[in-house]
Amino acid sequence: MAGYRIWQLLFAVWAVSGSGVEVSAQFVGYYRTKDCGIAEAIVTQAVTQAFNQDPSVAPALIRLLFHDCFVEGCDASILLDPSPENPNVEKRSGPNLSVRGYEVIDAAKTQLEKTCPLTVSCADIVALAARDAIVLTGGRHFEMPTGRLDGMVSSTASADANLVSTESSARELTQKFLAQGLGQDEMITLSGAHTIGRTTCAQVTPRLYNFPGSPNGVDPTLDFDYALHLKQVCPQGGNPNSVVQLDPVSPNTFDNMYYTNGVTGRVLFASDIALFADHQTEFASNLNSENAELWQIKFSNALIHMASNKIKFGRPDEEGEIRQNCRLTNARFAATANMSRSAHNHGA
Ligand code: HEM
Incomplete structure (x- = not known):
């Protein structure tokens, strides 16, 4: 991070003052x-x-x-x-x-x-x-x-x-971000953007009904009560375009609730769950749920980097x-x- 900042600064100084063009x-x-x-x-x-x-x-x-x-x-x-x-x-x-x-x-x-x-x-x-x-x-x-x-x-x-893709594993996500010059911790930090915004039932129903290998058809990584809530929002055979909030607790506030949701099985995409389940990303993800202030600072730094x-x-x-x-x-x-x-x- 520090390296690219210095480089940017040097370039900026050269561009504004010394280059002559x-x-x-x-x-x-x-x-x-x-x-x-x-x-x-x-x-x-x-x-x-x-x-x-x-x-x-x-x-x-x-x-x-x-x-x-x-x-x-x-x-x-x-x-x-x-x-x-x-x-x-x-x-x-x-x-x-x-x-x-x-x-x-x-x-x-x-x-x-x-x-x-x-x-x-x-x-x-x-x-x-x-x-x-x-x-x-x-x-x-x-x-x-x-x-x-x-x-x-x-x-x-x-x-x-x-x-x-929402189907990506933590390893695949890390690789995609690395390919963009972003580290694994930045990937975890930026994923916290799912603390606001929405998706549609089309993205969610595969985890609620006929989930492969699950006796009750629900993805077992989903919190039980949250799955019941989602089933109400997205009934089987219902409108695939109905809106689902990404953060069920504070859907319109840019806070670190995404991480608390992740720890308690209340995130929507398999790629979100992966961050809290993979041993390589679990620790950093959990840490963000415990320190709201630090996450905000890390997020803005990672966003500027991105x-x-x-x-x-x-x-x-x-x-x-x-x-x-x-x-x-x-x-x-x-x-x-x-x-x-x-x-x-x-x-x-
Ligand atoms: C890590 C892998 C990620 C995956 C697989 C992913 C995937 C998705 C998907 C499928 C949606 C729902 C879109 C829809 O149905 O309309 C979504 C929404 C959203 N994503 Fe991500 N995302 C990822 C990371 C990020 C990052 C890094 C950011 C920002 C820095 C971000 C910001 C958002 C926001 C704010 C929404 C809500 C959009 C809206 O309300 O229209 N996501 N994401």
């Missing part, structure tokens, strides 16, 4: 150096407005950052819509079909384009929005470095390969760009604008 870097307060000191406040305002209308956007935004960073780095590649040149984008990958919150990023971007055109990357909006979502749900405030560029590549196959994962910074156009519209690369945006101009001229 206009490059971008990642550091706290980056947009103040770009004459857009209001950038973070604009994002916070968009997130707060959306949260006030629908508090469930907060967990969606945290997950959006996680899924963005695990594929091509934190470069807003998850935001790109399918296009004729690239129909198979990240959004189309199975684990991303339930990702939400895109319209909050759009709202922030629209406002930012009015105030500081072509200055604030969509990747930074995603990172700042996740931080704001944590604060709005009662988590600890922390500074999020900015200066990321937006990527031009988005691929379903890459998302399929890099995103995690959010600096393989980021693109350098001269815009070399590796990335500042998109005008978060759903389209600038080339696609220009092509769409040309198409609508010529359709307009044709009609005139």
